Amino acid sequence: MVVVSLTPQTHKLIGKREMELMKPMATLINISRGCCLQMALKRHFYSNLGAVVDQEALVRALQAGVIRAAALDVTYPEPLPRLPSVFSSQKHARDSAVRVPGALREAQQARRWQRLPPPGFHILDMEDQELPYVLIDCIGGKHGVYEDHVEFLKKHFCLITMKEYLENKKFLGKKITAIYMWYHKPVIDEELLQILPNLKVVANSGVGIDHLDLNLLSSFGVKVSNTPFVASMDTADLGMALMLASARRLVEGYQMAVSPDTEYFPADWLGVEVSGTTLGIIGMGTIGYKVAQRAKAFDMKILYHNRNQRNKEEESAVGAIYCKKIDDLLQQSDFVMLAVTLTPQTHKLIGKRELELMKPTATLINISRGLVVDQDALVEALQNKVIKAAALDVTYPEPLPRDHPLLKMKNVIITPHIGSATKETRRLMMKNMTESIEAALTGLPIPNEVLL
Numbered sequence: 001m002v003v004v005s006l007t008p009q010t011h012k013l014i015g016k017r018e019m020e021l022m023k024p025m026a027t028l029i030n031i032s033r034g035c036c037l038q039m040a041l042k043r044h045f046y047s048n049l050g051a052v053v054d055q056e057a058l059v060r061a062l063q064a065g066v067i068r069a070a071a072l073d074v075t076y077p078e079p080l081p082r083l084p085s086v087f088s089s090q091k092h093a094r095d096s097a098v099r100v101p102g103a104l105r106e107a108q109q110a111r112r113w114q115r116l117p118p119p120g121f122h123i124l125d126m127e128d129q130e131l132p133y134v135l136i137d138c139i140g141g142k143h144g145v146y147e148d149h150v151e152f153l154k155k156h157f158c159l160i161t162m163k164e165y166l167e168n169k170k171f172l173g174k175k176i177t178a179i180y181m182w183y184h185k186p187v188i189d190e191e192l193l194q195i196l197p198n199l200k201v202v203a204n205s206g207v208g209i210d211h212l213d214l215n216l217l218s219s220f221g222v223k224v225s226n227t228p229f230v231a232s233m234d235t236a237d238l239g240m241a242l243m244l245a246s247a248r249r250l251v252e253g254y255q256m257a258v259s260p261d262t263e264y265f266p267a268d269w270l271g272v273e274v275s276g277t278t279l280g281i282i283g284m285g286t287i288g289y290k291v292a293q294r295a296k297a298f299d300m301k302i303l304y305h306n307r308n309q310r311n312k313e314e315e316s317a318v319g320a321i322y323c324k325k326i327d328d329l330l331q332q333s334d335f336v337m338l339a340v341t342l343t344p345q346t347h348k349l350i351g352k353r354e355l356e357l358m359k360p361t362a363t364l365i366n367i368s369r370g371l372v373v374d375q376d377a378l379v380e381a382l383q384n385k386v387i388k389a390a391a392l393d394v395t396y397p398e399p400l401p402r403d404h405p406l407l408k409m410k411n412v413i414i415t416p417h418i419g420s421a422t423k424e425t426r427r428l429m430m431k432n433m434t435e436s437i438e439a440a441l442t443g444l445p446i447p448n449e450v451l452l
Contacts, residue, residue: 001029002052015054019061027069028058051076075257082260131158132441133175135165135196137185145182149430153180156434162186174198178437184211193220201440203433204450206420207231207287208369210342214452224450225436229286230428231420235339236290238419239367242391243335246363246413247274272361272388275299280333282326282349283340283368284310291337292318305329330357335365342369350374355381363389367419370396379405382412393419 004010014028022028032052055076061067134157138144145153153159157178165172173195179188179202186192188202193216202217204226217224245251248271256262256269275298281288284306292302295318302320304310309322323329326349330336336358340346350364351374358364364387366373375396381387389411398417406412420426432447439446 002032004032004052006032006052010052012054013052014058016057016061019057019066022067024065024068026067027071028053028067029071031073079257079262079265082262131156132177132437133158133160133172134178134180134437135160135162135176135186136180137162137182143183143185145180146426146430149427152430153434156438169195177201177441178203180433180437181205181212188212188217190216193217193222201225201437201446203436205426205429205433208342209450210369210371214450218452223440223446225433225440225446225448226450227429227432228448230425230432232286232290234422234425235287235367235419236294238393238415239287239291239337239339239365240294242365242367242393242413242415243279243337243363244274246365246389246391246411247272247335251413252410274335277301277334278303278332280304280323280329280336281320282306282329282336282338284320285339285341287367288337288339289314289318291339292320303329303333326354327357330354331359333362334359335363337365338368338372340368340372342371346372348372348374350378352377352380355386358387360385360387362387363391365391367393370394370398375406382406382409389413393417 002014004013010032019028030053052074053072058070062070134153136145136159138161139150139159140147145159150159157180159180160172160176165176174197176196177198177200179186179196179199181188181202181204183205193199199220199222201223202212202225204212204224207226207228209224209226212224214224249269253269256265278301279291279295281291281295281302281304284292284304288304288306289310292304295302302318303323304320305323305326309315309324310320314320315322336350338350340349346368349372355364355377364373364378370392372394373392378390382390383405390406391413392406393415394417395406395414400407400414406414420429436446436448438444
């Protein structure tokens with residue numbers, strides 16, 4: 001992050017050499033300021049407020065993949081010329097990406113099952129004999145197991161895709177002892193459970209288990225695990241990002257900055273402050289508490305509502321105040337953030353009545369589940385200015401229909417359910433799921449077992 005004043009010493013401080021020293025996965029953020037107008041008039045090169053960064057070198061670095069990304073509040077000139085080449089680096093990177101076919105490994109596994117002997121002659125490779133059979137939906141694609149996770153998983157399991165299973169139900173139905181559920185896939189119903197007599201465990205990615213029928217699974221003697229702790233930091237980060245983006249109108253600002261029609265930046269285009277305001281957190285579990293830790297750094301007053309009050313030490317550490325009644329939190333908060341688990345008790349927890357209790361200047365942020373909010377009531381509240389704005393990582397359904405009113409509102413930010421979507425967290429999630437499956441199959445206590 002560049003936060004320097006523009007001086008002769010910092011002019012083009014970040015150039016080709018400096019960018020080549022950065023990690024390929026690094027992001028350059030520039031919020032530095034230019035010099036004063038009087039100095040700008042005296043020195044010709046000072047007239048460019050974004051000149052702390054060599055912009056031409058930055059474009060080349062992004063196009064060549066020298067660094068991963070850039071986020072700029074300042075450029076030179078401002079606004080940038082409306083030339084396609086100025087904004088093409090991101091599109092170029094996207095268009096030039098090569099996608100490895102996700103079906104490749106799937107095809108290789110399918111060929112292996114084509115060599116299966118007739119029933120009664122189960123001759124398999126020694127490696128396959130030693131590994132538990134685990135059902136997955138597919139590899140790659142929209143909802144499949146990540147291709148770069150497969151190598152690790154195949155060291156622990158014999159992976160069976162749904163396609164392979166459906167082609168060899170009689171043999172594989174008795175062999176499968178675990179289901180690796182990624183992106184809510186494969187779908188588990190009674191019909192599937194009846195054909196998997198030796199199924200011991202379902203390892204679910206992420207925290208939410210509202211897509212699973214726990215009573216049904218329990219009736220078949222199948223245990224369930226999830227990954228509640230690995231996603232908490234990333235989800236809390238996203239909650240803060242949504243709050244900041246909404247308050248400072250980041251999406252609108254980006255659209256203005258890159259629009260071909262922009263000729264100037266209006267001086268009266270304003271957002272609202274975050275620092276020093278009141279944040280109400282509904283659901284003070286692991287994620288909610290990590291949100292509070294981050295909000296403390298913004299000098300926010302933190303209120304929270306939870307089934308159970310945190311102990312005094314935990315409250316004191318983040319300066320949080322417990323609201324036994326949700327109404328008290330809603331009436332006082334400038335930002336209301338939802339971090340609860342979806343249960344029958346939290347289904348449509350925030351409806352018309354709750355929205356009307358909020359300040360007309362308040363923003364609703366949802367990082368839990370879409371069904372925690374009555375979406376029709378939210379649309380009405382935003383249209384009638386009952387509340388100021390909403391920032392949502394979750395909706396129902398996902399994605400929303402392309403003609404949904406929420407998609408057309410300038411005071412709404414929607415992200416595609418990416419609370420835990422970082423490479424590091426997803427890989428750790430995969431390893432946690434592997435540990436849970438191995439524990440269940442060897443009779444050990446299951447890490448993060450979900451209990452009824």
